[in-house]
Amino acid sequence: MTTGKNTKSYETPNHPYQGERIAREGDLLGRYGLKNKEELWRAQSELRSFRREARRLLGNAQGDIDEAGVEGADFLNRLRRLGILSESDDISEILSLDVTDLLERRLQTVAYRKGLGNTPKQARQFITHGHVTIEGARVTVPSKKVEVDEEPTVSFEENSPLADELHPERAEAQE
Numbered sequence: 001m002t003t004g005k006n007t008k009s010y011e012t013p014n015h016p017y018q019g020e021r022i023a024r025e026g027d028l029l030g031r032y033g034l035k036n037k038e039e040l041w042r043a044q045s046e047l048r049s050f051r052r053e054a055r056r057l058l059g060n061a062q063g064d065i066d067e068a069g070v071e072g073a074d075f076l077n078r079l080r081r082l083g084i085l086s087e088s089d090d091i092s093e094i095l096s097l098d099v100t101d102l103l104e105r106r107l108q109t110v111a112y113r114k115g116l117g118n119t120p121k122q123a124r125q126f127i128t129h130g131h132v133t134i135e136g137a138r139v140t141v142p143s144k145k146v147e148v149d150e151e152p153t154v155s156f157e158e159n160s161p162l163a164d165e166l167h168p169e170r171a172e173a174q175e
Contacts (some may be wrong), residue, residue: 010038032109033121043102054072057071080148082148107132107139107144107146107154108142111123114155116132116155116156127142132155133157133158
């Protein structure tokens with residue numbers, strides 16, 4: 001038996017059946033058009049790692065928010081670039097983030113909010129089929145985090161049939 005590196009990038013819930021949690025997860029899956037709960041659990045694990053890093057920085061600075069912000073400047077800048085934090089937020093704001101803050105920055109959600117799809121699931125389909133570009137480059141990963149400065153460049157690929165305003169799938173959104 002060989003023991004390899006653990007490559008799983010998310011944690012599953014500790015308890016298999018909790019009706020309230022399952023209902024909450026089902027609501028998020030529908031609202032953001034996620035394929036399965038694994039995608040949600042990945043976002044939750046990423047949020048946990050952000051919070052863990054913020055707590056570590058605050059602990060090293062012994063609770064001094066300004067000192068922790070200076071030490072974690074790169075970390076804060078990355079979260080600001082992704083649009084998870086605003087420019088005025090400090091490191092303590094990371095502890096109050098919700099999983100929806102991360103889900104809102106996914107390409108799938110950004111494309112849906114920009115009107116590229118009638119539903120989040122349709123936006124996901126357009127992305128996986130190669131109809132969506134960021135800064136002119138085709139992206140087929142719906143879970144890609146879209147940076148704030150990239151957001152205006154999210155559009156249909158110019159050679160895609162969906163780039164035509166009169167395409168039947170686009171016409172539904174116009175009505």
